[in-house]
Amino acid sequence: xxxxxxxxxxxxxxxxxxxxxxxxxxxxxxxxxxxxxxxxxxxxxxxxxxxxxxxxxxxxxxxxxxxxxxxxxxxxxxxxxxxxxxxxxxxxxxxxxxxxxxxxxxxxxxxxxxxxxxxxxxxxxxxxxxxxxxxxxxxxxxxxxxxxxxxxxxxxxxxxxxxxxxxxxxxxxxxxxxxxxxxxxxxxxxxxxxxxxxxxxx
Numbered sequence: 001x002x003x004x005x006x007x008x009x010x011x012x013x014x015x016x017x018x019x020x021x022x023x024x025x026x027x028x029x030x031x032x033x034x035x036x037x038x039x040x041x042x043x044x045x046x047x048x049x050x051x052x053x054x055x056x057x058x059x060x061x062x063x064x065x066x067x068x069x070x071x072x073x074x075x076x077x078x079x080x081x082x083x084x085x086x087x088x089x090x091x092x093x094x095x096x097x098x099x100x101x102x103x104x105x106x107x108x109x110x111x112x113x114x115x116x117x118x119x120x121x122x123x124x125x126x127x128x129x130x131x132x133x134x135x136x137x138x139x140x141x142x143x144x145x146x147x148x149x150x151x152x153x154x155x156x157x158x159x160x161x162x163x164x165x166x167x168x169x170x171x172x173x174x175x176x177x178x179x180x181x182x183x184x185x186x187x188x189x190x191x192x193x194x195x196x197x198x199x200x201x202x
Contacts, residue, residue: 007031008118010083011041011055011067017083017109021054024111026116036060038067045075052079052121054105057095068099081105081120 006029010018013036022032033050035041038058044050054069057064068080085107095101102124103117103186173192179185 004012005031006051006118006122007033008052009033009035009041009044011035011053011059011064012083013037013060014056015065017056017107017176020109021083021094024109024114030118038062038070039062041067042070042074045071045078050075050078051125052081053078053117054083054118057082057084065095068095068101077123077125081117081121083107083109091128092163099173100167101107120162 008021008025008030010021010032012018012034015034018032018034021027025032035044039061041055045053053068053075055064055067059067063121064082064084068082068150071080073164079102080099081103082101095104102121105117115199176185176188176192179188
């Protein structure tokens with residue numbers, strides 16, 4: 001099964017930037033989509049699949065930095081790359097700190113550098129997706145256990161072994177402590193005390 005075509009969104013009023021990126025990436029693997037301004041770029045990311053966002057810092061409607069920050073907040077899993085001729089150290093630092101830009105590419109663009117940056121960005125995005133997936137599964141499990149514990153107090157302390165379901169002694173004490181002051185809690189505490197008073201088997 002062939003790999004899906006990757007979509008790279010290039011945001012720049014200068015069409016030569018889009019053409020430079022398009023010529024640097026193989027057309028069989030990448031679709032390069034142009035956007036002239038920040039508003040159009042955010043709309044494109046919102047409406048369709050975008051794998052990499054590349055933007056100039058100087059845009060007609062607003063700063064590219066604002067676009068990159070908005071993209072980070074709304075679509076954090078889409079890696080962001082700056083392509084610019086702007087020589088401004090302050091803007092560079094701000095973009096790194098606030099927009100979490102993945103890479104800066106100076107103009108005129110070097111085809112080899114463009115392709116390497118896009119490939120690296122895709123690899124990073126894949127890792128982020130995997131980490132997010134693991135985190136989401138863990139959170140779903142935590143919420144499911146919380147709901148189960150709410151409906152059936154103490155059930156999450158139950159374990160399963162060859163002989164069936166049971167509550168390990170160390171966990172049974174936690175259940176008894178939680179139910180302290182109730183008839184069941186007192187009965188559990190008495191059972192634990194009785195078990196601990198029995199001599200262990202030789």
